[in-house]
Amino acid sequence: MGFIVALDGPAGSGKGTVTKKVAEKLNLVNIDTGAMYRCVALDCLNKNIDSTEIEKIKEVLENIEIELKNQNGNQVVLLNGKDVTKEIRTTEVDSCVAKFAAIKEVRDRVTPLQRKMGEKNDIIMEGRDIGTVVFPNANIKIFLDCSVEERARRRYKQNIEKGIQTTYEEVLTLIKERNELETKREIAPLKKTDDAIYIDSTNMTIEEVTEKIVKEIEKVR
Numbered sequence: 001m002g003f004i005v006a007l008d009g010p011a012g013s014g015k016g017t018v019t020k021k022v023a024e025k026l027n028l029v030n031i032d033t034g035a036m037y038r039c040v041a042l043d044c045l046n047k048n049i050d051s052t053e054i055e056k057i058k059e060v061l062e063n064i065e066i067e068l069k070n071q072n073g074n075q076v077v078l079l080n081g082k083d084v085t086k087e088i089r090t091t092e093v094d095s096c097v098a099k100f101a102a103i104k105e106v107r108d109r110v111t112p113l114q115r116k117m118g119e120k121n122d123i124i125m126e127g128r129d130i131g132t133v134v135f136p137n138a139n140i141k142i143f144l145d146c147s148v149e150e151r152a153r154r155r156y157k158q159n160i161e162k163g164i165q166t167t168y169e170e171v172l173t174l175i176k177e178r179n180e181l182e183t184k185r186e187i188a189p190l191k192k193t194d195d196a197i198y199i200d201s202t203n204m205t206i207e208e209v210t211e212k213i214v215k216e217i218e219k220v221r
């Protein structure tokens, strides 16, 4: 096994950006596991399969090939050999991925792929269940939290910048719903373990969070 940093936290906590920056500073391979659940959702969407059609989903899982490649610090996502790095970020995928990620068969297929990625490289892996399920023996675990209001503010700002018309209240409602789904689901819910370092990013800049995580990793590496 390589050196493993497990980073969990809710959407909008700044996980993605911070993981990339920490990886650059410490020469770690950064892995965004949400991309893998997005691949499953996209493959099913393309085949008109709904998240309730378990038998059809099982068939998809038997044949699915998901590959995460690191190109100059950026993660490139291949689904059945095709580059879907952008396609997995559409609102269609956004709105159904949590339902696919809550399915046991989906997680059973994806988790071993994630474990394999830690075999040869020193990695920082971000997701929801990395410290609890994927790498319970990680060298260091970080739980990056943020208030729902601040997460909604960040998402609302991004939407405005992208020209997406929403109100802050709508975004807040969606974030709260997603939070419920992710923290209350039966399998691999988002949860801080006792041995994880807790960081609340609500009133911190990306740089401050990056700095704090780099320092914590340097203490044990």
Ligand code: DC
Pocket (backbone or CB within 6 Å): 011, 033, 034, 035, 037, 038, 097, 098, 099, 101, 102, 126, 127, 128, 129, 130, 182
């Ligand atoms: O981080 P993200 O928004 O790209 O994640 C996409 C979905 O996958 C989201 O519903 C949470 C889920 N997910 C998960 O259940 N476990 C992980 N390790 C990573 C993501």
